[in-house]
Amino acid sequence: MALLEVKDLSIHFGGLKAVDSFYLKIEKNQLYGLIGPNGAGKTTVFNLLTGVYKPTSGEARLDGKIISGKKTADVNKMGVARTFQNIRLFNNLSVLDNVKTGLHNQTRYSMLTGILKLPGYFKKEAEMDKKAMELLEVFDLHNEAQTLACNLPYGKQRKLEIARALATNPKLLLLDEPAAGMNPNETQELMDTIRFIRDKFDMTILLIEHDMRLVSGICEEITVLNFGQVLASGETSEVLKNPEVVTAYLGE
C-alpha cells in the first residue's frame, strides 16, 4: 500500500478551481517532486495535505487513514511535517529551542512537573536536549545551538526549518521550495542533505521545487501541475521530456 494516496482532491475558491481533481501516490521511502509554473497550485496542495485548507471534494490518505480536512496540529500528529516557502521559524527562540519545540509531542511532561521542576522535568529536558542536539548535528547547526533563530544566515534557517520538521518524527516530510534563494553550491549541499535524510531517517519526502537541476538530480518520480490540474506524472526523466510539460514551462 502506498504511504500517501491522494484521490480526486479539489479546492475551489468561489469560481476559481485552485486545485482540481488532483491525484498522487507516493510509496514509502520515495523522493517525490511536485513541479509546475508559478500559480499552478503546488503550495495549495501542501496546504490541503496539512489541513490549512479543507478540500471541496476528494481525500488524502496517509497509511490508509484520512488526513485531508483534519486540523493542522492533528495532521502533524498523524505523521506529516512540512517546511514553508517563506521560512517560518520561531525567531525569538534559540536554534536549540526551535528544535525542542518540534519535540513537543514526542517528549511530554505535565504542566505541574514544569512549574514545580519535579525530577521528571530535568530528566525529560535532558532527553530533549540530547535528541535536539543530535538532529542539529545532522544539519551541522550544533555550534549555533544558542543563537537566536533570526540571527542565522539564510541557508541555515532553511536547514533549521527541516530539522524542526524532522523533530516531530513524521512519516512524510513536505518541503516547499527548499532551494529557493540558494546558490548552486548551497543547492548541491542541500541535495546531499535531502538524500541523507531519506536514508538516515528512512523518510518519505515530497518536495516542491523550481530548480530543475535539484528535481532531476534527486526526485525519482514527479508530478507536474498546471492551472490546478495534473499535467503529467511518472518517472522524472520521462516526464521532463513530455512535450506538454515543456510547453507549460517554456511556452510555445
Place this chain on the structure above:
Amino acid sequence: MKQGSRLSNMKKSTKTNGITYLMLLVAFIVVQIFTATDSMTNLIKGLLVPACIYIIMAVSLNLTVGILGELSLGHAGFMCVGAFASSFFSVCMRDVITSEWVRFPLAIIIGGVVAALFGFIVGIPVLRLRGDYLAIVTLAFGEIIKNLMNVLYVGLDSNGFHFSMKGTTDLGMEADGKVIVKGALGITGTPRDSTFVVAFILVVITVFVVLNVVNSRQGRAIMSIRDNRIAAESIGINITKYKLMAFVVSAFFAGIAGVLYSHNIATLTATTNNFGYNMSIMVLVYVVLGGIGNIRGSIIAAVILTVLPELLREFSDYRMLVYSLVLIFMMLFSSSPAMVNFREKLSLKGKNKSKKEKGVA
C-alpha cells in the same frame, strides 16, 4: 563543544533567573532591616503591599503580553473578580474561621481560582481574536466586570444567599439578614489580613511559576505561538489549548493580586481608578517599560513607578511632570544600544565567554 553548549543553555536560564530571585531576596532583607530599625516613614510602609500587588499584576500580565504576545487591556478585570470573590468569602467566614492563618490562605486560593475561572470563560471566545480586536474585547470585559460589581447586591440571612441587581430592599431578606455586597458601596469589613510578608511570598510564588512556565515544554509552545502561529500549528501544537493556558495562569495571579488588594483596605469598591481602564493601562505601562517578555524588568518598573509618585508628593505641583519625564527617559534609555551593551557587560563581567555567546545574550 556539544556538551558545553548544552550545559550553557541550562546555565544561562538558571543564571538569569537566579539574579531575579537574588534581587527579590535583597529587597526583602532591606525592607526587614528598615522595619526592625523603625527607620521607615509611614508613607513607605503603606506602599509595601501595593508595590507587591503591582509586581504580581505586572509579572502576570507579562505572561499574556510578552510570552503569549497578545495585548490584553482587561487585566484589572481579573483583579476585580479576585478581590470581590475573596472579600466576599472573608466577610462571610469572618466569624466561622477566626484564625487568619487558615482564612487568608483560603481567601487567596478562592480569589485566584475564581479569577482563573473567569479567565477561562472569557478566554474561550476572546482568544479566537488577535491583535487590536483582542485588546478591544478584553478592555470591554474589564469595564463590564467593574460595572457589574457596582450594581451587585448580595445578602445573607437564615434562608441563605439573596442576589439582586436593583438594591438592598429588593433582596427580600428576613429580619436577621446581613447585606454583604452593597452595590456601589462595595464590601465593607474585610479583615485586613494582607501583610508585607504574605504579599512578598506571593510575589515569589508568582515569579517562580511564571519563570518556570517560560522555561518548560509548555512555555516553549506558548512562545512558538507568539513567534509564528502557522508554524506552531504545523509542528502539532494545539494553539487554543496553550493560548488558554497562558491566559488562565495570567488571570489566576491577577486574582491573587486582587485578594491582596481587597484585604489591605477597609472598604472595597469598584472604581475606574482601582479596577478600571486606568489600572489596566498602568500595569501595561509597567510591562512595556520593564521590557515586554522581561520578568525582572516588570518587577523593577512596578516598584519604581509605585514608589516614585508617592515620593514626589512633596513637590505636588511638579509631580506628574517628573513622572512623565521619568517614563520618557526609561523608554528612551532602557532599550538603547549603549544601555543594552552596558547591561551585557555587567552580566558577563568576570566570565570567559566566547564571542559567539556574547552575540546571543
